[in-house]
Amino acid sequence: MGHRAEPEHTHPDDVPVQAVFAALADPVRLGIVRELAGSPEWERACGSFDVPVGKAALSHHFAVLRSAGLIEQRDDGAKRVNRLRRAELEARFPGLLDLAVIG
Template identity: 75%
Template sequence: MAVGSHRAAPEHTHPDEVPLLTALAALADPVRLTLVRELARAADWTRSCGSFDVPVGKAALSHHLAVLRGAGLVEQRDEGPRRVNRLRRAEFDARFPGLLDLVLKGD
């Protein structure tokens, strides 16, 4: 943990390490799909964890973001007291060409 930090930095899985079924399972959940869609419309690193419009509490939101990190879809970093997010679009598209395009079409 960094000096002065109150929590450990999140662990990230690179999309190259993600099996297709893991990616599909992450995207199949309606809350996680909403998170991905909101991140796809936002500039990198502009969305804090508390800024998403999803019908779940903090613990459930943390779980959903952890699943997305584990599927190589989301990267997070701490900026002061806020944890900000970005969709790993380029890396994920390189691993699964066209998958995010299909998922986001319904947006």
Template identity: 60%
Template sequence: MSTARARSLTHEDPAGVDLQTALEALADPVRRMILQDLAAHDDWTRACGTFDLPVTKATRSHHFAVLRAAGLIEQRDDGPRRLNRIRRPEFDQAFPGLLAAVLDVSGR
């Protein structure tokens, strides 16, 4: 499927992300909520609109874009839904232990 919507998705390789960008993405509590939710579910089972977040739809879209730009998530379109997965293996290779530490700490 090659729609304009799907072509608008850009995914940063975690290996090309600098530590500052990764830390800034992980610093926001709403983005940590997204990551915690994704970590609790199988890949590609959570659509963007199904997250219970205390922000507007536009702000939600911004948070997902920041997570993509930091190499933390990958998204794909499935009809009208945009599904998500954490890029844990790729991110862990670039930043060993960082994601696990953040998910563990933010869950307390």
């Protein structure tokens, strides 16, 4: 069994606000962020989200969220778990995450 590559992450400090808005403009990605906002860190595996897309599309959505600095992922055994970068985002864009999550 091969080892998959660790996901690449972009820190929120390196992301323009337009990239965050673009990532959150997609309803699937916004749903993922909202679900993560209500979950403890590192407890949500990629397959646990209620989304209307297949595995390949879901992987793309997670990559967009990582590159926008919104989430961080790590491997935990056979699954990949996620956390919302709440503190880092709040430091970079105060109040923005709360607006997105409240809707």
